[in-house]
Amino acid sequence: MLRLNDILDRVQQYNPDADLDIIKKAYVYSAKVHQGQMRKSGEPYLIHPLEVAGILTQLKLDEASIVTGLLHDTIEDTLTTMDDITDLFGAEVAQLVDGVTKLSQLSANVSQEEKQAENFRKMIVAMARDIRVILVKLADRSHNMRTLEHMIPEKQKRIAQETLDIYAPLANRLGIGWIKQDLEDLSFKYLRPTDYQDLHERVEKKKKASEKYIEEVQAILRAKLAENNLSCLQVQGRFKNLYSIYKKMRAGGIEFDQIHDVIAFRLIMKSMPACYEALGLVHTLWKPLPGRFKDYIAIPKPNMYQSLHTTVIGPFGDRLEVQIRTDEMHRIAEEGIAAHWAYKEGRASGAGDDAKKFAWLRQLMEWVRGLKDPKEFLDAFKGDLFTDEIYVFTPANDVKSLPVGATPVDFAYAIHSDIGDRCVGAKVDGKIVPLRYKLKNGDTVEVMTSPNSHPSKDWLSFVKTSRALARIRGYIKEQQREQSLELGRNLTERELKRFNVSLNKLIKTGDFKKTAEALGYRTEEALLVAVGYGKVLPTQILAKHVPPEKLADKEAVGVPRPAEQEEGAFTKIINKVTNRSAKSGVRINGIDDALVIFGRCCGPVPGDPIIGFITRGRGITVHTASCDKVLATDPNRRIEVTWDVKPDFTRPVTLRIMTTDRAGMIADISTAFSQKGVSIVQANCRVTTDDRAVNTFEVKISNLKQLDELKNAIERIPGVIEVMRS
Numbered sequence: 001m002l003r004l005n006d007i008l009d010r011v012q013q014y015n016p017d018a019d020l021d022i023i024k025k026a027y028v029y030s031a032k033v034h035q036g037q038m039r040k041s042g043e044p045y046l047i048h049p050l051e052v053a054g055i056l057t058q059l060k061l062d063e064a065s066i067v068t069g070l071l072h073d074t075i076e077d078t079l080t081t082m083d084d085i086t087d088l089f090g091a092e093v094a095q096l097v098d099g100v101t102k103l104s105q106l107s108a109n110v111s112q113e114e115k116q117a118e119n120f121r122k123m124i125v126a127m128a129r130d131i132r133v134i135l136v137k138l139a140d141r142s143h144n145m146r147t148l149e150h151m152i153p154e155k156q157k158r159i160a161q162e163t164l165d166i167y168a169p170l171a172n173r174l175g176i177g178w179i180k181q182d183l184e185d186l187s188f189k190y191l192r193p194t195d196y197q198d199l200h201e202r203v204e205k206k207k208k209a210s211e212k213y214i215e216e217v218q219a220i221l222r223a224k225l226a227e228n229n230l231s232c233l234q235v236q237g238r239f240k241n242l243y244s245i246y247k248k249m250r251a252g253g254i255e256f257d258q259i260h261d262v263i264a265f266r267l268i269m270k271s272m273p274a275c276y277e278a279l280g281l282v283h284t285l286w287k288p289l290p291g292r293f294k295d296y297i298a299i300p301k302p303n304m305y306q307s308l309h310t311t312v313i314g315p316f317g318d319r320l321e322v323q324i325r326t327d328e329m330h331r332i333a334e335e336g337i338a339a340h341w342a343y344k345e346g347r348a349s350g351a352g353d354d355a356k357k358f359a360w361l362r363q364l365m366e367w368v369r370g371l372k373d374p375k376e377f378l379d380a381f382k383g384d385l386f387t388d389e390i391y392v393f394t395p396a397n398d399v400k401s402l403p404v405g406a407t408p409v410d411f412a413y414a415i416h417s418d419i420g421d422r423c424v425g426a427k428v429d430g431k432i433v434p435l436r437y438k439l440k441n442g443d444t445v446e447v448m449t450s451p452n453s454h455p456s457k458d459w460l461s462f463v464k465t466s467r468a469l470a471r472i473r474g475y476i477k478e479q480q481r482e483q484s485l486e487l488g489r490n491l492t493e494r495e496l497k498r499f500n501v502s503l504n505k506l507i508k509t510g511d512f513k514k515t516a517e518a519l520g521y522r523t524e525e526a527l528l529v530a531v532g533y534g535k536v537l538p539t540q541i542l543a544k545h546v547p548p549e550k551l552a553d554k555e556a557v558g559v560p561r562p563a564e565q566e567e568g569a570f571t572k573i574i575n576k577v578t579n580r581s582a583k584s585g586v587r588i589n590g591i592d593d594a595l596v597i598f599g600r601c602c603g604p605v606p607g608d609p610i611i612g613f614i615t616r617g618r619g620i621t622v623h624t625a626s627c628d629k630v631l632a633t634d635p636n637r638r639i640e641v642t643w644d645v646k647p648d649f650t651r652p653v654t655l656r657i658m659t660t661d662r663a664g665m666i667a668d669i670s671t672a673f674s675q676k677g678v679s680i681v682q683a684n685c686r687v688t689t690d691d692r693a694v695n696t697f698e699v700k701i702s703n704l705k706q707l708d709e710l711k712n713a714i715e716r717i718p719g720v721i722e723v724m725r726s
């Protein structure tokens with residue numbers, strides 16, 4: 001049984017300056033108020049808070065968290081009040097205890113959602129402010145799962161299901177591997193007792209039978225590393241947790257005996273380059289299975305997990321999974337957020353350095369928010385405990401609920417369409433923020449408006465609510481219609497004028513209306529809009545109003561070639577149809593920041609000669625001048641475009657790099673990228689059967705010169721066979 005002294009010892013070990021007195025005081029207090037209470041197991045209640053605090057010391061958390069662990073049930077289950085906690089242990093602990101208490105209250109009253117709405121909002125805000133609330137709650141749930149046998153079966157199932165649905169994914173999201181595995185295996189045990197028992201026995205049997213095999217594989221790995229003077233901190237051979245094996249069996253519809261990689265071998269290396277070297281050695285030792293190599297070092301998982309994974313055909317012809325990582329990466333894989341906590345705390349200049357601690361907390365929340373897919377993260381917080389909504393306040397303290405990722409623009413439209421349409425800026429908690437700022441729980445938002453302002457197309461890239469999207473799209477559509485009308489009118493007028501026909505006269509006589517109807521449009525205006533969109537060519541209109549023999553006289557019809565343009569007129573038109581605020585990096589006829597789409601076929605980068613193509617209805621696409629696709633099109637619809645880029649402008653480029661399959665290759669290529677200052681968006685490395693590797697990298701390229709230099713640098717790496725831009 002865990003004792004207070006065990007907890008104090010552990011805390012002192014990882015934090016020699018810790019304030020042990022407050023932990024002792026919390027223990028004494030908890031013992032006093034829980035006096036006489038029993039757990040379902042018949043043990044004194046105090047054991048539970050003590051064990052929870054024990055789990056928190058395994059996560060190496062600070063004193064406030066440990067104290068919260070000891071006190072977490074006092075509000076709920078004893079006569080203790082929040083004021084008592086504040087008086088005795090201070091505001092920080094009180095806030096944490098409050099946060100944990102509210103989480104419990106909420107999960108206990110699932111049916112009273114309405115009543116709990118206000119409480120819920122407060123809770124979310126409290127939690128967003130301090131992640132330790134979640135960590136204490138996870139420790140609480142871990143101990144409850146370990147003692148679940150004392151509950152009635154119905155309750156066991158309900159709690160186990162909730163744990164599997166919410167708490168295990170949460171531990172996974174926070175990167176705390178061991179808690180996630182514990183929670184999964186325990187939930188599995190209560191939800192599917194027969195399957196659990198069966199699998200448990202099989203794995204135990206296999207563990208005994210595999211002892212020798214594991215030792216042999218470890219010995220081969222050690223020898224290979226030593227032979228190459230590569231020092232390795234640890235070679236592990238472990239069975240995966242039961243629930244993950246069970247999930248594999250279920251997913252593949254297969255039996256336990258058919259699962260190949262129930263054992264994971266793990267190499268813990270001294271440095272990151274050593275990981276890649278070790279990977280190379282593993283691949284020379286045993287043949288890798290194509291498509292099974294994953295580089296989570298170059299591209300970490302959202303929960304910060306880093307490791308190299310590969311599956312090879314092992315020494316006995318069976319599949320073998322090897323994970324390679326540094327000891328720091330290993331620690332993060334096991335402890336996740338808690339590891340970062342302890343790590344930063346250890347580096348703080350002194351104990352009780354609140355500013356640093358809170359700076360770190362803020363950083364942590366930034367990290368949580370900065371996850372690539374916040375929806376994925378919040379999906380883990382499902383059920384009644386968490387939602388994917390945030391709650392923000394108006395200056396008058398009204399609450400607005402918005403989806404995660406919502407911006408001040410969403411907020412403005414949530415208040416009133418007119419406020420959305422006219423919004424030019426926003427203040428959050430009194431500070432000016434960009435319109436694309438992602439609102440956080442508890443923010444107080446004030447929208448600044450200007451009577452002459454309009455929705456911008458840029459907003460579409462960041463708004464989250466359907467209300468805002470619909471309003472902005474509606475406005476843009478209307479605006480595009482007006483612009484297209486003007487462009488269509490100008491183009492038609494100019495073409496007709498070349499044959500001394502006046503558009504205005506045609507409209508007055510009603511002839512133009514007939515043309516519109518003949519071409520399938522209800523009104524003259526609709527036809528002109530269609531010309532502006534590129535759906536109808538001016539030549540089609542000319543054909544109705546100019547005799548064919550006259551038309552033949554002048555060969556150049558349709559949109560004039562750039563060289564023949566009367567400068568000014570066309571510029572004005574283009575100016576109208578393009579969105580000047582977009583940072584496209586392309587200039588059309590002297591108009592900077594013209595709104596264009598880059599051809600996916602040729603993917604131009606600054607420095608490539610380019611040409612524009614007027615599409616039917618989708619604006620102007622930009623291709624390289626030599627692109628086959630554009631050369632096959634109507635020359636009359638081409639238009640001169642030039643690069644006009646800002647210093648931070650980049651274009652995505654995909655490079656296919658064919659190499660021999662040698663150790664350290666990927667590390668060398670990655671180094672080349674970073675030396676040229678090129679960031680990798682996506683990477684995919686695949687070893688083909690003939691000892692070749694095909695590596696695809698999507699990178700951000702500033703210009704052609706940088707791309708050429710990068711290609712040269714990669715081509716110089718030994719073992720690189722070909723570098724292709726695709």
Ligand code: MN
Pocket residue numbers: 048072073140
């Ligand atoms: Mn508890």
